[in-house]
């Protein structure tokens with residue numbers, strides 16, 4: 001086989017490899033930054049939420065990224081009161097159970113901040129599972 005032929009044979013793998021690599025990088029970029037999420041949690045959420053399954057003012061957040069969809073979490077964080085008003089069954093149930101209501105945060109209107117906090121909660125869930 002000539003060198004050119006060998007190269008052609010490998011060429012068909014190069015393009016998909018580049019595509020896959022690029023997308024996995026993009027994925028990381030969009031997946032949120034757990035360290036930035038941790039900072040938000042400490043500042044804004046810790047007063048009412050534990051990272052275990054123990055209740056504080058609101059529910060313990062361990063396992064929250066598996067019991068809720070990503071979409072639900074985005075909606076909730078953007079505007080919890082609107083979710084209750086619209087009659088979202090999960091939100092209504094939570095409100096009944098916890099009495100005190102979570103408010104809307106300006107910080108959470110930014111998609112990147114929401115991605116970061118969700119990434120942090122996801123990381124917490126993974127660690128929590130391992131500890132069990």
Ligand code: HEC
Pocket residue numbers: 040041044045046047048049057058059061064068073076077080094095096098099100101102103105108117
């Ligand atoms: C003043 C207390 C308070 C603060 C601060 C607070 N929450 Fe909440 N959170 C609640 C309560 C209470 C609920 C239960 C639903 C309701 O009644 O609003 C809740 C529910 C939730 C849920 C749904 C839990 C589940 O089991 O589905 C998530 C997720 C959540 N909060 C995340 C956050 C994040 C992230 C922050 C910080 C940006 C935050 N909360 C700040 C009180 C708070």
